[in-house]
Amino acid sequence: MTYILPPLNALRAFEAAARHLSFKLAAHELHVTPAAVGQQVKALEARLGVRLFERLHKQLILTAAGQAYLPAISEGFRHIAEATSQLKPAGAALLQLGVHGSVDLRRLELAEFRSAHPDIGLRVLQPAGLHELVEGKVDLLIARGLGHHPGYRCDRVTEGTGLGDWLVAPEGTADCPEVVSFREWLRAFLAENPHANRRPRLVGISGR
DNA sequence: CCGCAGCACCACCGCAATGT
């Protein structure tokens, strides 16, 4: 069985650009330049013979065709991600966690997560910041005082602490089972162990 | 027949300039 498919890189560019409605943010997510995203989308449109975006002044919007195309493409990538996840043998999932240098890891009791999720390997990189996340050295990052960053999902893991502490992950992987498991565990752990969230503790990205 | 090396072509990307 063979499939007649458009280039997958072009589809990724389209999907990211459609989600962000911005070539710039899509490029940031895909670690390429906006020009590259624009060319990929243009090539896809040429190949399909259909205009997917309306390029307006400082604004990018989906055409009707683009709106109709997007859900199926997103669903397709989701299926690929799920199939890939299921393909991994037990214990093969590895989560690279970045933690700011000032965080006292002993207070986090990561061994608790490891015993609760023996199927997820957890590797910690400290010190780490947004730089390591952007470069792909870590899959997610514990940060503080970071409410929003384009292309990345910042989930608050504590409440009522003023600045708040955040778990940051790329939009594309923020819903991966391993990331979701760690996020839920961290939220529950910090709720049950508020002392673990007192200073000095989860101190965020600074000086970047 | 198979494997390897050299070569040319092409696709992709980043940078810089330009337009909106």
Place this chain on the structure above:
DNA sequence: ACATTGCGGTGGTGCTGCGG
């Protein structure tokens, strides 16, 4: 500020010839 375009660099791929 953001998208587009043109240009040059780089890496991958396919073709061809040669030797074992």
